[in-house]
Amino acid sequence: MASSRTLLLALAALAPATNAQNFGGSGRAADDFTYVQPLNTTILGGYGHSPAVYPSPNMTGTGGWKDAMAKAQEFVSQLTPEEKAWMVTGAAGPCVGNIKPIPRLGFNGICLQDGPLSIRVADYASVFSAGVSAAASWDRKVLYERGFAMGEEFKAKGAQVALSPVCGPLGRSAYSGRNWEGFAADPYLTGVAMEVTIKGHQDAGVQATPKHFIGNEQETQRNPTLDESGTNVIQEAISANIDDRTMHELYLWPFANSVRANAASIMCSYQRLNGSYGCENSKALNGLLKGELGFQGYVMSDWGAVHSGVPSIESGLDMNMPGGLGAYGMDPTLGSYFGGNVTTAVNNGTLQESRLDDMIVRIMTPYYHLGQDKDFPTTDASSGVLNTFFKKKDWKPEEWNMTGESSRDVRGNHGDLIRKHGAEATVLLKNVNKALPLKAPKSIAVFGNDAGDITEGFLNQKSYEYGTLAAGGGSGTGRFTYLITPLEAVKARARKDAVVEQHPDRLEQHDRPLEPHSPEVCLVFLKTWAEEATDRKHLSVDYDGEEVVASVAKFCNNTVVVTHSSGINLLPFADHPNVTAILAAHYPGQESGNSIVDILYGDVNPSGKLPYTIAFNGTDYNAPPTTAVNTTGIDDWQSWFDEKLEIDYRYFDAHNISVRYEFGFGLSYTTFELAELKAEALAQDIPAAPAAEPVQPGGNPALWAPLYNVTVEVSNTGDADGATVPQLYVHFPDSTPAGTPPQQLRGFDKVLLKKGDKTTVSFELMRRDISYWDIVSQGWVIPAGEFTLSAGLSSRDFRATAKITPVKA
Numbered sequence: 001m002a003s004s005r006t007l008l009l010a011l012a013a014l015a016p017a018t019n020a021q022n023f024g025g026s027g028r029a030a031d032d033f034t035y036v037q038p039l040n041t042t043i044l045g046g047y048g049h050s051p052a053v054y055p056s057p058n059m060t061g062t063g064g065w066k067d068a069m070a071k072a073q074e075f076v077s078q079l080t081p082e083e084k085a086w087m088v089t090g091a092a093g094p095c096v097g098n099i100k101p102i103p104r105l106g107f108n109g110i111c112l113q114d115g116p117l118s119i120r121v122a123d124y125a126s127v128f129s130a131g132v133s134a135a136a137s138w139d140r141k142v143l144y145e146r147g148f149a150m151g152e153e154f155k156a157k158g159a160q161v162a163l164s165p166v167c168g169p170l171g172r173s174a175y176s177g178r179n180w181e182g183f184a185a186d187p188y189l190t191g192v193a194m195e196v197t198i199k200g201h202q203d204a205g206v207q208a209t210p211k212h213f214i215g216n217e218q219e220t221q222r223n224p225t226l227d228e229s230g231t232n233v234i235q236e237a238i239s240a241n242i243d244d245r246t247m248h249e250l251y252l253w254p255f256a257n258s259v260r261a262n263a264a265s266i267m268c269s270y271q272r273l274n275g276s277y278g279c280e281n282s283k284a285l286n287g288l289l290k291g292e293l294g295f296q297g298y299v300m301s302d303w304g305a306v307h308s309g310v311p312s313i314e315s316g317l318d319m320n321m322p323g324g325l326g327a328y329g330m331d332p333t334l335g336s337y338f339g340g341n342v343t344t345a346v347n348n349g350t351l352q353e354s355r356l357d358d359m360i361v362r363i364m365t366p367y368y369h370l371g372q373d374k375d376f377p378t379t380d381a382s383s384g385v386l387n388t389f390f391k392k393k394d395w396k397p398e399e400w401n402m403t404g405e406s407s408r409d410v411r412g413n414h415g416d417l418i419r420k421h422g423a424e425a426t427v428l429l430k431n432v433n434k435a436l437p438l439k440a441p442k443s444i445a446v447f448g449n450d451a452g453d454i455t456e457g458f459l460n461q462k463s464y465e466y467g468t469l470a471a472g473g474g475s476g477t478g479r480f481t482y483l484i485t486p487l488e489a490v491k492a493r494a495r496k497d498a499v500v501e502q503h504p505d506r507l508e509q510h511d512r513p514l515e516p517h518s519p520e521v522c523l524v525f526l527k528t529w530a531e532e533a534t535d536r537k538h539l540s541v542d543y544d545g546e547e548v549v550a551s552v553a554k555f556c557n558n559t560v561v562v563t564h565s566s567g568i569n570l571l572p573f574a575d576h577p578n579v580t581a582i583l584a585a586h587y588p589g590q591e592s593g594n595s596i597v598d599i600l601y602g603d604v605n606p607s608g609k610l611p612y613t614i615a616f617n618g619t620d621y622n623a624p625p626t627t628a629v630n631t632t633g634i635d636d637w638q639s640w641f642d643e644k645l646e647i648d649y650r651y652f653d654a655h656n657i658s659v660r661y662e663f664g665f666g667l668s669y670t671t672f673e674l675a676e677l678k679a680e681a682l683a684q685d686i687p688a689a690p691a692a693e694p695v696q697p698g699g700n701p702a703l704w705a706p707l708y709n710v711t712v713e714v715s716n717t718g719d720a721d722g723a724t725v726p727q728l729y730v731h732f733p734d735s736t737p738a739g740t741p742p743q744q745l746r747g748f749d750k751v752l753l754k755k756g757d758k759t760t761v762s763f764e765l766m767r768r769d770i771s772y773w774d775i776v777s778q779g780w781v782i783p784a785g786e787f788t789l790s791a792g793l794s795s796r797d798f799r800a801t802a803k804i805t806p807v808k809a
């Protein structure tokens, strides 16, 4: 079934990328850009190819999995060869991904559902805040509650596996279409968010699937271009070419946190990595993930990301989703690179049965570990009705475990949580003349096409002109059961005090005077769409939002702008004197209007912080996605990550570029001060390299050992109660190899303080936090010499410093 292409791809897995160009320097992205990858056949810089790492390590059960692993082994011992093949291959069924039930063994199958902000293919489920919003809260409690509550809903709907959370993309490029599904353009904050979310999902009894492993930093050309027949590859998918140090210090970092949190599964990504496809890259899957990080779960493919059978399996892929033939189509009824081919490969000796058994043991261990063999809810039959992924004729409902109540309402009181989370994540970027919080204004005018009701249904699968935006599009979206709009929430809140004038439209000429006189405050709601499978074309707010602000601010000297956006927006109107406040509310989920009203009226004091940098111009950002090639070679789509560690603030800081609002920035209705930063060593005679301890999930446990306890005093110096996020940045000593960013986030904590109160916050610095990845020794090393630690209220607002010298020069 997979013959010639299988062979080709097997070779590609070992071969260096060709026809690629290291374009040198950091490519700049323009405001409305295309970035054409120039042709060059020279590979510079020693990366762009992927070494072979075989065989695929077997799981060992280390890290608390042993009991469940024994049950999984017992299960595997009872399977027929055919059943073994189907355990690793998706089938058409009620969910987005399905592993068939085996009734004779009491196995009810596995239902896999998207995604990172909601169980998407479901009715009566909640739409939570998107990853970017959750990250903007900088609050572990919010992140955990969100992960747990989502997990409860997946479980109640009968989905064993949540295809969530996302840390790839990490946010290399401001333009990537899926950054909002993930958390922050920083591995540390994202790593914490992953760990806490995974714990939330799994504590609720659902398997987490961190995705997409690895280097999935752009959407353009994430899959190969096929000819008209849909069977022959004209050009392969983009190759993300990442050097070893960058891989470890940026892109692998949050996956290490995920593995340490005992994530059940990891989804490999569509694009190529250093020349070979993400789901058949043995260096990434066998080497980094199962070897170095000691991953004990299973590697699941992204949907249609499998391009070969045995080569993928030997490279570490454990499950083919949704079945089917990868780039040739995603219909599992058309056959699969796995399925019957796996049986054939075992029978003819091409594939060792022990590898197949390890795949299934990896798949079934989390199932037993989370108790999914006992009293797990049946799959809600409504999922099968709503699922458009498979043709109804291709599967038989009676073969699936869907006997329970249909259309179960699984939302519980999650609306209250979502409202709270939305408010906690809202970032106040500008606030002059004490414009906010609102003080019971008598007249309010509401503008902008983001203010009112959605006009195109609740599926959220495209950018619609009229209606508020609370989630992005693609598999990471949610199906709303209701959505509180800003307009309805403002009207409800203002009813007793104010007249609310409504202009929830796009671009009217707002320069005529409002009757009978100008409103006390003008609220302008703007939005920015982003979705899977396409990258953003620009960083402005959509639908002429900048012009809408300009036209309102012309007559209204108290213009407050709120953005509902996938992430980075240039905010030129921040300079306008009549724009008195700006709030970035990102994608807050179903309670959007209530969350923003809680902030506008000061019921909640803003404490969100930017999880990325807002620059002055689109051209200020580096690391653009490759959006086009001028040549026709099969391998010509290449993206060289030659900015290396310099993404987002690391880049702006390294090049002293002024920015409008820096990473970690966010105002409050009160003020805070930090003082007395102290670092206490928790170990004596710290060696530069860690002792080689047996690998546990997350890698060498010595990397996670706390070496310093760092404390800082935080005071609320203003006149309102409120929360803030003290942030700890580490500046490495000069002995660290070139390319080390000037400062890197290595600690944060959100604290709530009454006005006038003070508290001490502590951060644990672990070995990994003060190490760099040494490409020579292939290990983490603490550089010799003095580190500076800075505690701040953003990445450019340091209030206290301390020095440590873990390893003498």
Ligand code: NOJ
Binding pocket: 096, 114, 115, 163, 211, 302, 303, 475
């Ligand atoms: C493709 C997306 O990349 C992935 O994130 C998602 O889980 C699958 N489709 C299933 O919808």
